[in-house]
Amino acid sequence: MITLLQTPYDINAQNDLVRTTLLTKKISQSHPGIGPHSCWAGIAFYQNGEIKIQTGFSQMKNELEQSPYKNSWVKYHGELAGLAQAIEVIMGNGHQSGQLFPIVGVYIEMSPCGKCGPALQNLLPDGTTVLYSFDYATQKAAWEKAATDLCKA
Ligand SMILES: [Zn+2]
Numbered sequence: 001m002i003t004l005l006q007t008p009y010d011i012n013a014q015n016d017l018v019r020t021t022l023l024t025k026k027i028s029q030s031h032p033g034i035g036p037h038s039c040w041a042g043i044a045f046y047q048n049g050e051i052k053i054q055t056g057f058s059q060m061k062n063e064l065e066q067s068p069y070k071n072s073w074v075k076y077h078g079e080l081a082g083l084a085q086a087i088e089v090i091m092g093n094g095h096q097s098g099q100l101f102p103i104v105g106v107y108i109e110m111s112p113c114g115k116c117g118p119a120l121q122n123l124l125p126d127g128t129t130v131l132y133s134f135d136y137a138t139q140k141a142a143w144e145k146a147a148t149d150l151c152k153a
Contacts, residue, residue, distance in 0.1 A: 002121055002128045004111060009133035009146050017042045017053060017107040018131060022150060024055045025109075029151045034059065036151035037144055039109045041082035046102040047093055054089055056081030077116050079108045079130075083123060100125070107131040110143055 007015065011022040021042030028034050038059040044051050056062075061073035062084045076084060083106075090102060103125055111132040112120055120130060134143035 001126060002106075002124050002130050004130050004132065006111075006135075007107075007131045007133060009109070009143075009150070011150060015107070015131070016051070017044045017105050018133075020053045021055050021107050021109075025057070025147075026151055028057075036147040039078035039143075041078040041106065041108040043082045043086035043103060044105040045086055045090060046104060047090070051104065052089070054082060054086040056083070056085040077113060078110075079106065079112055079116050080119060082106070082108075083120075103128060105129055105131070109147065110134045110136045110140070112136065 007013070007018060009022070011019060011026065013019045013022070021040050024042070025040040029036065034057070038057040040055060040057040042053050042055045044053050056078060058078045058081060059075065060081050062076060062081060063073050067073070075081070086103065095102070106120070106124065106128060108130065109132065111134070112130070113136050124130070134140070134146070
């Protein structure tokens with residue numbers, strides 16, 4: 001089972017995962033096509049004895065090596081985009097399938113929706129804590145306002 005835990009939306013958070021994800025979001029606003037209302041997620045994982053953080057967001061194009069679709073990329077919600085990025089880095093580092101998967105934590109701006117929740121449950125190691133700041137179902141407007149404020153220069 002994964003555990004969902006609400007945490008403040010704070011770019012100065014003590015938690016590295018929260019701080020790094022929100023800082024990366026803010027810095028990335030200078031890229032054309034990236035706005036405050038893409039949901040960002042950060043994934044923390046072990047690599048070479050260190051904790052690394054990989055981020056993703058809901059509007060990014062995730063490249064597929066072999067695509068059954070019209071395009072060679074797909075878009076996911078933030079948490080699955082982050083997870084896809086992290087898996088790519090982990091596998092690129094020589095991780096073999098069947099080994100204990102080194103993901104140790106997840107932060108998402110909004111809690112997982114009804115589709116991403118079960119996906120995370122299946123994909124993340126048992127016992128993973130998933131931090132989020134806003135409830136997807138009831139706090140979307142509050143998130144949009146907070147994200148707009150966060151991304152202001
Ligand atoms: Zn979702």
